[in-house]
Amino acid sequence: MSINSVTLVGRAGRDPDVKYFESGSVVCKFSLAVNRRTRNSDQPDWFNLEMWGRTAEIAANYVRKGSLIGVSGALKLDQWNDRSTGALRTSPVIRVERLELLGSKRDNEAAMDANYADDEF
Template sequence: MSLNVVTLVGRVGGDPDVKYFESGSVKCRLTLAVNRQTRNSDQPDWFNLELWGKQADVAANYVRKGSLIGVKGSLKFDAWVDRNTGANRTSPIVVVERLQLLGSKRDSEGGSSGGSDTPGYEDDF
């Protein structure tokens, strides 16, 4: 048996990077900061996210830097050879299967933070 499940809740580090392909596919990349509590302060862990299809469309239209989101997906590793050094490199990426918008509509408009006060805004896409 094998299991590869990642569940994260955090704030988006920048506006979505969206690419549309001639085939009709849509790909979106995001960074997500998730606070890790330590004795002295909260330290963010940064995750690279990759979304495809409808999830990518939703992220492109509704997610902005600072948005509070929840994601569920699986972990994969991109691998490449560094052009300058010739060294093999890898980067972990969370491939998102489920996106949940957790902040309020006011959050996305730069208002105060809090829970969702718009019906359907917290729905899964």
């Protein structure tokens, strides 16, 4: 028996990056900051998220940088060969199966307003 289950609650580190394919599939990727408590302060751990299908569309429409969300899914390792060195590279990614929008509407609107303010400069 094996178990591969990840549950995280944190804030979106950037707006979702959404790609639509000719096949009709949709993928959404962005990072999630989760605070890890230490003796002196909270330090963020960063996780790369990947969502497909309807979950990806919901994230694209409702998640913005700073949004508080909860996710559950499985850990996977993306692998590729580095173009310049040919070395095998890996990157851990959370394949999200369930997305929860946790912040209040006011929190989400404030996060979106802050993003627009950042874009103006």
